[in-house]
Amino acid sequence: MVMNRRFLEAIPSKLKKRAYLSAIVCGLLATSSGCNIPGLRRAQPGAAIPTAYNWNNGAPFWRSKTMASADAAESHTAESDGKVHSLDVGELQTERWDGNASEPVVPNEVDVATFDKQKDPSSFGNFVRATSFLDPVAQDDEKNPAIDDQIKEIEAELGDDADREPLGDGFDEGRDEKEQSYRSDVTESASDLSGNGLIDTEIGPSDNSIGIVGFENSSQLPQAVFYNDPYLLSLITETITGNQELKILSEEVRIACNETYARSGEYRPFVTLGAGAGFEKTGRHTRSGAVEHQLEVAPGKEFPDPLGDFGVGANVSWEIDIWNKLRNAQRAAGMRYLATQEGRNYIVTRVVAEVAENYYKLLALDSRLQTLQATVEIQQQSLKVAQSKKDAGRGTELAVQRFKAEVQKNVSERSLIAQEIVEVENRINFLAGRYPQPVGRISAEFVDLNLTTLGAGVPSELLQNRADIREAERQVAAAGLDVQVARARFYPSLSLTAGLGWNAFATGYLFRTPESLIYGMAGELVGPLINKRAIRADYSSANASQLQAIYNYQQTVLEAHIEVVNQITKVENYRQSIEVKKKQLESLQASVDAANKLFQNARAEYVEVLLAQREMMEAKMVLIDTKQEQLAAIVNAYQALGGGGF
Structure with missing residues (x-):
């Protein structure tokens, strides 16, 4: 105490006043009510990720007797667990799920287990091996350690929570709700992954040799x-x-990497070395001249x-990052x-999907x-027959010209x-x-x-598989780190400078x-x-950008889920259509053969032959287009699931 008192007495009175004044100003800045920082707006929660995909929006897939086997088409035997119902050709079920019910609404008491027992190759039971959306999985409160590890990895990437709040006040609760929802969704379906999470489109045979x-x-x-x-x-x-x-895009990645590297140097000391020369x-x-004249x-x-x-x-300047403003800026970069x-x-x-398509x-x-x-x-061939019939006096020029x-x-x-x-080839060449x-x-x-064969898994897997969601x-x-950077601008900044x-x-x-030695430190x-209007405006803008990023994340997850459902449902619906169109084409081919024979024997008019040939060609073209759409749906479903290993 004696030494401290003597030390204070030795300090000049002017320096004491300046020190007291600086302490008062710093205390006011630090202890004022939040430094007049405006409150953050919070994001509204998005829809929870479902535990299973809702194929065809809950409606049973259309099927007909002609597409089913004879046993499945004729069987109306009641089973102990429920009833079997077969649809007639053209009958379309339009019922949807009851969103509030715990079990889906299936028309006419269709029993799924009995459906699978029919061994119907065209039934939806073979399309969806695990009908988790028809038989919801019971909730399980047990935690999945794999999910805990993944969340820890994400938190590790964001940095130490003790040093900063990465997502800001407006997203902390939303992130906790999302983590809890994500844990719950994945845990509910984890016990069902061995069978109930696999969606089989029945496109091509499975190859056990490569482990598909x-x-x-x-x-x-x-x-x-x-x-x-x-x-x-x-x-x-x-x-x-x-x-x-x-x-x-690779160069954009390099630019972003360079920006991160540049930010990492802002919270470190800056040292400059220089030399100068001049005359006056x-x-x-x-x-000045009079004084210099009097001195020696x-x-x-x-x-x-x-x-x-x-x-x-050499000069040294260093801004002490006491509020983690510069480090958060580097983490955001x-x-x-x-x-x-x-x-x-x-x-x-x-x-890649566009090239395949x-x-x-x-x-x-x-x-x-x-x-x-x-x-x-x-x-x-029909033109030759018409010409021969005309030459023999059994036909007219009209039939010849129509065929021609x-x-x-x-x-x-x-x-x-x-x-x-040529255009499609050049599109591939351009890509x-x-x-x-x-x-x-x-x-x-x-x-x-x-x-x-396609496997869809569970919807929550999109969070790890889709690059756009990541x-x-x-x-x-x-965006959350940007809010912390803008918030730090309300607090005092400490800078040190020195020279030698x-x-x-x-x-x-x-x-x-x-x-000649000179040095200084301040x-x-x-x-x-x-x-503080500019600082408040930047802070509010950072908060708005954070909310934009949150809503964009919610929209991206929703869009990804809808893409998967649309594309895989399209695969099945088009498969059903292709099977019917193949049978239609067989009938049209038979009608063309019959029309040609009747025309050769003068028992059918040329118009009937023309119509039969035209309908057969149009049916083939439609079948090809439908098959193309189905293959495109498979490619897009693979991409929508996050496939590709990139």
């Missing part, structure tokens, strides 16, 4: 397994390496005229860097061209299809980053083309120590006191 059956979610399948066409795999490889859009001539009749550098030696100024030194990486990964999956469109155009050529050959016009119409259609082929050239492809029966999640984290060097009027005296504590 072992995957419960198709997103786990590498692209080399899902796309088993060597031509398509080669195109995908060229696209990933040569696509200009992906190269542009002062007037004799000025204060050394006994008997006046100041040089002009007066030189030489200096060498790091989150945006990771989000940019995930954004590029998502674009990669979209580009255009590839199957090429196969469809080839099949259309083959169908058109086969139709032209059939019509040419029909042949010419279809021949001209081939050129249009050829143009479409692959190469100039126009032919695109190699397999030669196979397009309608019977098979792809890998990107949106990192944007939310970055040599300064003299002549180079001969420059490095004389201690005569600290500055500055905080806003009056007129």
Whole structure:
């Protein structure tokens, strides 16, 4: 106490007053009611992620007797657990789920277990191996350790919670609710993953040799397994390496990385080293000149005229990051860097899906061209018959000209299809980053083309598998850190500056120590006191950007779920349509054969032959288009699930 008292007495009174005044100002800044920081607005919670996909929006898939086996079509035997009901051709069930009920509404007491016992290859029981949406899984409050580990990894990426609040006051509760909902959703379905989470589209046979059956979610399948066409795999490889859009995105990732690197240096000391030289001539009749004239550098030696100024030194400046403002800014930049990486990964999956979709469109155009050529050959045969009947006096010129016009119409259609082929090929070439050239492809029966079986898993898996959802999640984290950075601007900032060097009027005296040695050190504590409008505006804008990021995350999750349901439901509905159209095509082919024979025997008019041939060709074209849409739906479903291994 004695030493402290003596030390205080030795301090000049002016310095005491300044110290007391600084302490009062800092105390007012730190203890004022929140430094006048406005309150944060909170985000509204989004819809909870369902525990299972709602295929076809809850309505049973359309099916008919002609598509089922004979036993399933004729069986109306009551089972002990329920009843079996078969739909007639054209009967469509339009009932939907009762959203408030614990079990779905199934018309006419359709029993799912009995449905599967029928072994009907076209039934939805084979399409969906685990009807978790028809038989909801009971809730289980047990925690899943795998989910705990994943959440810990996310928290580790965001940094130490003891140092900062990454998502701000407006998102903490929302994040807790999301974590609890996510834990609950995944835990409810975890016990059902062995069978009840697998969605089988029945597109192509399963291959146990490559382990496809072992995957419960198709997103786990590498692209080399899902796309088993060597031509398509080669195109995908060229696209990933040569696509200009992906190269542009790679540079954006590099820019974001550089921004993170730059931010990491802002909370470290800045050290500069410099040297300077100059001369100054002062007037004799000025204060400085008169003073210099009266002084001497050394006994008997006046100041040089002009007066030189030489200096060498180092300066240090350092803003002490006492509120984690600079570190949070660096963490926000790091989150945006990771989000940019995930954004590029998502674009990669979209580009790969577009290449695959255009590839199957090429196969469809080839099949259309083959169908058109086969139709032209059939019509040419009918034209020869009409010409022969006319020459024999049993026909007219009208029939000849109608058949000839029909042949010419279809021949001209081939050129249009050829143009479409060129455009689709060049679209693939553009995606692959190469100039126009032919695109190699397999030669196979397009309608019977098979792809890998799809497994959808559970909806909550989209949070880890979809790159766009991971990107949106990192944007939310970055926006929360921006709020913390804006909040720190309300508090005082502490800066330290220091310098060390040599300064003299002549180079001969420059490095004389201690005569030419100069040094200094200062600290500055500055905080806003009056007129905080700009700071409040930035803080409110950061809060609004945070809410935008949260709502964008909710929208991305919702959009991903809807994409999966739409595409996989489309696969099944189009599969049912293809099976019916195949039977329709068989009937039309038989009608064309019968019409040709009747026309040759003069028992049918040429109009009937023309109509039969035209309807058969149109049915083939529609079947090809439907198959193309189904394959595109499979590709898009694989992409929507987050598949591709990117």
